[in-house]
Amino acid sequence: MHPRHSAVTLGLLAALSAVTANAQSNPANTPTSDADDTTRLETIIVESGPFGGRGGDELTRPVDVIYGDALARKNKATIGDLLSEEPGVANSGFGPGVGHPVIRGQSGPRVSILQNGIGSMDASSVSADHAVALDPGGAEQVEIIKGPATLIYGSGAIGGIINVVDDRLPDEISRGLSGAGDFSFADNADERDGSLKLGYGTDAVQFNASYGYRRADDFEIPGYADADGEGERGVLENSDVDTQSGSASVSWITPKHVLGFAVSRFDTLYGVPGHEHGDDEGDEGVTEEEGKGTHIDLDQTRYDLRGDWIEPFAGLEKIKLRAGYNDYEHAEIEGSGEVGTLFKNKAYEARVELLHLAVAGWHGEVGSQLSHRDFKAIGEEALVPPTIARNLGLFVVEEHRFGDGHRLELGARVERASAEANGTQPNTDATLPDLDFTPLSLSAGSVFALGHDYHLRFNLARSQRAPTTEELYSFGAHEGTKAYERGDVDLDVETSNNVELSLERHHGRFRSSASVYYNRIDDYIYEKPVDLGLNVDGSGTASSDGIADRVDDEGHFDPDGELVLYDYEQSRATFYGLEAQAEYALLQQGPFKLDGRIFFDTVRGELDGGRDLPRITPSRLGGGLDASFRQWSASLALTHVDEQDRVAALETETEGYTLLSADLGYRLRYGTGMATFYLRGRNLLDEEAREHTSFLKDLAPLTGRTLMAGVRFEFAGVQGL
Incomplete structure (x- = not known):
């Protein structure tokens, strides 16, 4: 920490350490009684995990939910940015246009990102720059399940899930015209953000539509982009972003049925700072505009279907159907303006869940999930041949209630995952199996109600993950991560053995939660640096020197x-850590209300023999x-994010x-709605901050001091249209 900030930081954190509460609650806006100092919390319905549609207190596994004012104040540039200060969750950025969530030290193919319960179906898990x-x-609202969530969501959720819930496929009618919007401007990079949502509901039909955009020039930073002090000072070159999104949906909703269909579009063009691979700036015939650096042009069209049938037959409580189809493409545009690599991904996913009524005291659900992914990479970074990945999963989760508020939950899932290579391996022409x-x-999980105020949760899980097609079939240069990657068709499934204990206090002015966890993963798949002194095809004369081998784009030593x-190799890995968060309603009587909150998290990730894993989140206190x-x-x-000195090789x-x-807001009611005018400041100390979880940490720090002004509004129930 810079010495000029240390006194301020330590002083404020020391003051805050005396107060505690749950970071997801909002007591400052919660009604209270003059005769009773117990804060009454609204029930937040959780859509993720087994028995979705319940309140968080009813679930065996803790689920963090961000919603309302807490969500509105978040940086929503990317999903990684939005969650970057949640306990147990960090951001792995690749410049301002990319942000991947890291849950307890794990990300990529081990963290499943969902939209209304169906996967994002993009190529974000293929590379850190996607x-x-x-x-x-x-x-x-955004829901976070930390730890294995494979029972319901499959192999890709061995490290956890992020479920983004929007209003594209609602289960309630909002009669008349309703809408909401949020528009803002930030001085850093002249960033302009906006979103608008409109809905119209009749007796049984709900129409919804939305549009959003984000545009920014190159972002300002406190010092040099390069950690070695090279390059231009004060600006993160090639960090511009231009994103647009939109959706339209229609839903038929009755007391016993929900049937909805939505189509959405997501387009973004963003720069990749520090990675002008293939950049021909300065070459004869290349214009200044063409030579500005590598950009990624991403387009996705997505179709979603939702169906709910309440009490369809005797013994069944509900049948739930969720399905999605995706047509995805992104082009990596080099500095010359030419497309270096083109990625295409057509995928669909569907899941059916049947919730049954209690049988011999056990209430639960059985279900099936089907997914299909047709992936192609064409061009310089075509590390894998065209591949098809299929997955069929069957699962059952049963719950038994006993005593006064206690629950026991048992579950099982079996999958059949297949990988098919439609062509030979790039750069070797080898036939792949x-x-x-x-x-x-x-x-197995349990929740014990310890009186009115406390819940104790205990969870055990054995989860397995099949290798991805990239881990199996890769062979080639990956400029985004400055690596030459060689897959292994002999990889086996990963097996995670996870145990977690958590305690929550969820009533009254003082609310808190704490969790400790231990996760041992057998046959953990990771990338191991090679030290053989040979070309990638095995030719040459071996000369191991204790230093990782470097090669050129063609694979020559x-x-x-x-x-x-x-x-790609396998070894035993261990992840363990602690998370705690708390909030205290300091003042809750009268018109002035004040809350204090604090959180702490720490995680360790090690391979067998005590070798540190790369890009593990440092300890944090806030x-x-x-x-x-x-x-x-x-x-x-x-x-405050601690230094990270437990590092892997290289x-x-x-x-x-x-x-x-800091945030400041003023609310103004009008007619059937309300508007909030706000000012926000981010990184007000103008710190040079580098995320250890990022591949680009030594080339692209976080953006500098940012001031933002905007207005957020909503209205409902406008009739007569």
Whole structure:
């Protein structure tokens, strides 16, 4: 931490450490009784996990939910940005246009990102520089399950899930015309953000539509982009973003039925800072506009279907259907203006769940999930041949209630996952086998009501993940991560053995939660640096020297090559850590209300023998104050991220940093709606902050001080149209 900020940071954190509460609650806006100091919390309905549609207190596994004012204050540039200060969750950025969530040290193919319960179906898990094809600006709430969620969502959820819930496929009618919007301008990069949602409901039909955009020039930073102090100072070159999204939906809703269909579109063009691979700037005949650096042009069209049937037959409580189809394409445009690599992904996913009434005291659901992915990469970074991945899963989850508020939950899932290569391996022309895997996942969880105020949760899970087609079939240069990757068709399934204990206090002025977890993963798949001194095809003379091999784009051994040679291998890995968060309603009587909140998280990730895993989230401590007075609201938040000196081979240490943010808002009611005018400040200390979880940390720090002004509004029930 910079010495000029240390006294301020430590002083505020020391003051905040005396107060505690749940970060997802909003007591400053919760009605209270003069005769009773117990804060009454609204019930938040959770859509994720087994028995979706319940309140969070009714679930065996803890689920964090962000909604309302807490969600509105978040940075919603990317889903990773939005969740970057949630306990146990970090962001792995690849410039301002890309943000991947990291849950307890795990990301990529181990964290499933859902939209209304169906996967994003993009190529974000293929590479760190591929954006998630999802606009978080349209979210109504965001749900986080930390730890294995494979029972319901399959192998890709071995590390957890993020479910973004929006209003495209509602289950309620909003009669008349309703709408909401949020428009803002930020001084950093002249960033302009906007979103607009409109709905119209009749007796049984609901129409919804939405549009969103984000545009920004190159972002300003406190110092140099390069950690070595090279390049231009004060600006993160090639970090511009231009994103648009939109959707339209229609739903038929009755007391016993819901049937909805939605079509959505997501387009984004963003720069990749620090990675002008293939950049021909300065070459003869290349214009200044063409030579500005590598950009990714991403387009996705998505179709979604929802069906609910309440009490369809004797013994059944509900039948739920969710399905989605995706047509995805993105082009990596080099500095010359030419397309270096084109990625195409056509995928569909469907799931059916049957919730049955209690049988011998057990209430639960059985279901099936089907997914199909047809992926192609054409061009310089075509690391894998065209592949087809299929997955069929069957699962059952049963719950038994006993005593006064206690629950026991048992579940099992079996999958059949297949990988099919439609062509030979790039750069080797080797014939690749079709592969099949049968992951099996089991779980047991319990929740004990300790009086009125506390819940104790205990969860055990054995979860398995099948290797991805990239881990199996890759062979080639991956400029985005400066690696030459070689897959392995002999990889086996990963097996995660996870245990978690959590305690929550969820009533009264003081609310808190704490979790400890331990996760041992057998046959953990990771990229291991190679030290053989050979070309990637095995030719040459071996010369192991204790230093990872470097190669050129063609795979020829070169000590000065730009690419590090990696092989996909398997070993035992261990993740363990602690998360705690708390909030205290300091003042809740009268018009002035004040809350204090604090959180802490830490995680370790190690391979067998104590070797550190790369890009593990550093320990973090943060807190804040939330205040309201009549129409006014204000908040102050401070987060300190420790240095990370437990690093893997080839990884550099990362200095700690402190982020300070503030919000000020004024609410104005009008007719059937309300508008909120707001001012926000981010990174107010103008810290040079580098995310250890990012591949680009030494080339692209977080953006500098940012001031934002905007208006958010909503209205409902306008009749006579």
